[in-house]
Amino acid sequence: MRQLLNTLFVTSEDIYLSLDGENIVANREKTAVARYPLHTLSAIISFAYPGASPALMGACAQRGISLSFCTSRGKFLARVTGEANGNVLLRRTQYRIADDPEQSCVIARGMIFGKIYNARWRIQRTRRDHGLRVDDHKLGDVSDQLKSFLPQLLCQKDLDSLRGLEGAAATAYFSAFDQLILGDPSVFSFKSRTRRPPLGPVNAMLSFAYSLLSHDCAWALESVGLDAYVGFLHRDRPGRISLALDLMEEFRPCIADRFVLFCINNRILQKSDFDFCENGAVFLNDSGKRTFLQRWQERKKTY
Numbered sequence: 001m002r003q004l005l006n007t008l009f010v011t012s013e014d015i016y017l018s019l020d021g022e023n024i025v026a027n028r029e030k031t032a033v034a035r036y037p038l039h040t041l042s043a044i045i046s047f048a049y050p051g052a053s054p055a056l057m058g059a060c061a062q063r064g065i066s067l068s069f070c071t072s073r074g075k076f077l078a079r080v081t082g083e084a085n086g087n088v089l090l091r092r093t094q095y096r097i098a099d100d101p102e103q104s105c106v107i108a109r110g111m112i113f114g115k116i117y118n119a120r121w122r123i124q125r126t127r128r129d130h131g132l133r134v135d136d137h138k139l140g141d142v143s144d145q146l147k148s149f150l151p152q153l154l155c156q157k158d159l160d161s162l163r164g165l166e167g168a169a170a171t172a173y174f175s176a177f178d179q180l181i182l183g184d185p186s187v188f189s190f191k192s193r194t195r196r197p198p199l200g201p202v203n204a205m206l207s208f209a210y211s212l213l214s215h216d217c218a219w220a221l222e223s224v225g226l227d228a229y230v231g232f233l234h235r236d237r238p239g240r241i242s243l244a245l246d247l248m249e250e251f252r253p254c255i256a257d258r259f260v261l262f263c264i265n266n267r268i269l270q271k272s273d274f275d276f277c278e279n280g281a282v283f284l285n286d287s288g289k290r291t292f293l294q295r296w297q298e299r300k301k302t303y
Helices: 053-063 087-096 101-130 136-153 157-176 201-223 243-265 287-302
Strands: 006-010 018-019 023-027 031-037 041-046 066-070 075-080 274-276 283-285
Touching: 018 053, 023 274, 031 053, 031 157, 041 201, 053 066, 053 075, 066 201, 075 201, 087 101, 101 157, 101 243, 136 157, 201 243, 201 287, 243 287, 283 287
Parallel strands: 006 041, 041 066
Antiparallel strands: 018 023, 023 031, 066 075, 274 283
């Protein structure tokens, strides 16, 4: 079993990463400001624009350290990979299944079943722990609705029908998401799930958490020799890590959503941790990202 090590998050936009012996060096205007031993890291995610040296990229690829580059708002740009791990026969089997819609549907069913099951579990836990502070009747109705989707999923034999049920379940789940939020309603109210751009602090946190989770899933898949770009539910699209998006579906409610609710309900993030744009878009600012990423890494170690 591979040991779960630390992830280095580079949030300052003017940092250039280089290699010095067995250490990563963070440079600002050609001056070293921090050093990190390579052997303590399993992944590096950089939100900086200057990038990284070819020597560091080669060292990460050789050691199996995931090195990803994102925009300052968390949008994936690129990832450095070395030799493919695992058995080539495993990847050939993956490609054959992905080319068969019926077999793809069988695998995708399990992923979506897990997602809906975990979403219902998330609601049920809030009812159990905070029943007097939430609209228990509304949460109960949504929980029953999600439960009714589970046997229907097992009967689906084509991907389009499966996506339809998944969409209906997601709509039901997010219709009650505001009831799961116990923080300041003037800041952390939630009406609906929005992306590109995220509208409101809750959507900003969800989008950022999903982006981090997709990186972790892609790294996990590639570390065992699977192709993160060839999925079963999410079909092929240039530049999209489709299998990682498939894998993260069932982890959204129990890891990403749960973490966002943890940050809000424990007052870890405040209004001052967000940038509010004129068009209604909301993004985590530098201080918000640092707090979010620090807590995210701490939380990962408890799983």
